[in-house]
Amino acid sequence: MVRDDLYITVPSFFRCPISLDVMKSPVSLCTGVTYDRSSIQRWLDNGNNTCPATMQVLHTKDFVPNRTLQSLIQIWSDSLLNSPDPDSLLSKDQVLLAISHLDSPADFCPDSLAKILRFTQDSEENRDFLARTECFLPLLVRLLLNVNGGIQFLEQLVTALDLVIGKIQDPERLKNLMLKRQGEGQKQSALDSLLLVLQQGSHAAKIESARVLKSVAVDAESKLLIGEKDGLVSELLNLITPEKDPDLIENCLSCLIAISAPRRSKVKLVRLGTVKVLSKVLLAPSLSVSVTEKVLKLVETVSSTKEGRAEICDDAACVAAIVNKVLKVSSVATEHAVTTLWSVCYLFRDEKAQEAVTKANGLTKILLLMQSNCSPQVRQMSADLLKIFRVNSKSCLSCYDTKTTHIMPF
Incomplete structure (x- = not known):
């Protein structure tokens, strides 16, 4: 039915849940689940009395032909045999030919990239094939430097990179390709094009660009190079605002977390106003759990520097927002x-931070946290905090003791 040299995405509901092959004679059990006749018959003949997909006990082992599905499969199969779309049904050899056209200035054809991209999007198997093709990744990176191709051309390149980058077996090679200057005297690296996509690209392309950057940040050297790229961190921060799409915010946060390990990167984040940006996001309503966790992770990261602590302590609203997330989101968010x-x-x-915690009812949160099923590390930090507030805020805690001694930890 399908030629062996083509990579074709089969609709999932055309596959038998048992054999995972395209069904030749689809039949439905009393549970409503459809299987290929030979597969389900073999299951029942082996003495089974349950539906393989749902594990429901069958009150009858009879099945009925699914004529509608069989008709759809036949139409789909005929369309592949009689009128294949040469753009979407590329063979491996055709994809390699398209790659050679992109790689040759004389034969360069922008349409080749669109064909390769459709092939890449089609299946995991296709992405594995391209990741194993030795020349493909260097070609994509080299083409990224061709900003004259326009933003749409760059977007296609970033999409292709994002799709295959997880299949790359040698992260060191990927890092070297993405971060080195291409050619003698060149001042531009692939980071310049990724920044351009972050600035001018579509919503989806911005997300893909952030993911690619995160994938390149594999060691201290790459984290520093990305973090020190002019305009890159600023643009990522510009995209982290409450009115932006949560997926975009989350991917930009993930990228910033990935590159923030070196102290120089943390200090730069603080200098660029990261604390104020994160404070604004924390105060926004209806944050997703994953976004909240990443915001608090980045706040924790910058708090490990003197500059970051100073910014946090000067922002009472930020401290209050941090206190507010304790016990409200997840154990991960609480720990951060x-x-x-x-x-x-x-x-x-810091006295200003202590005062902000007290005003935000932080003592109550700390006491409740110590009664919860938190990790030993969080419990110890909570006990340390409580000691500070017992010393510095005796009157406040004394009042609290007389009213709610039932939750005191000692």
């Missing part, structure tokens, strides 16, 4: 929040 509070209030004894 408590670690930041412990850093500014206990480890570095």
Whole structure:
């Protein structure tokens, strides 16, 4: 039915749940699930009395032909045999030919990239094939430097990179290709094109660009190079605003977290106003759990620097927002929040931060947290914080003791 040299996406509901092959004679059980006749008959003949997909006990082992599905499969099969679309049904040899056209200035054809991209999007198998093709990744990176091709051309390249980058077996090679200057005297690297896509690209392309950047940040050297690229961190921060799409925010946050390990990168983040950006996001309503966790992770990261702690402590609204997330989002979010509070209030004894925590009802949160099923590390940090507030806010805690001694941890 399907030629062996073509990579074709088969609609999932055309496949038998048992054999995973395209069904030749689809039949439905009493549970409503459809199987290929030979596969389900073999299942029942082996003494089984359940539906393989749902594991429901069958009150009858009879099945009925699914004529509608059989008709759809036949129409689909005929369309492949009689009128294949040469753009979407590329063979491996055709894809390699399209790659050679992109790689040759004399034969260069922009349409070849669109064909390769459709092939890449078609299946995991296709992406594996391209990742194993030695010349493909260097070609994509080299073409990224061709900003004269226009933003749409760059978007297609970034999409293709994003699709195959997870299949690359040698992250060091990927890093070297993406970060080195191409050619003698060249001042431009692939980072310039990724930045351009972040600035001018479509919504989807911006997300893909952030993901590619995260994938390249594999070691201290690459994190520093990305973090110190002029305009890159600023643009990522510009895309982290409450009115932006949550997927875009989350991917930009993931990228910033990935590159923020070196101290120089943390200091740069602080200098560019990261604390104010994150504070604004934390105060926004209806944040997803994953976005909240990543915001708090980045706040915790910058709090490990003197500059970051100073910014956090000067922003009472930020401290209050951090306190507000304790016990409200997830155990991961709580741990990031408590670690930041412990850093500014206990480890570095900042009085402004302590006062902001007290005003935000942080003592209650800390006491409740110690009664919860939190990790030993969080419990210890909470105990340390409580000691600070017992010393510095005796009157407040004394009042709290007389009213709610049932939750005191000692």
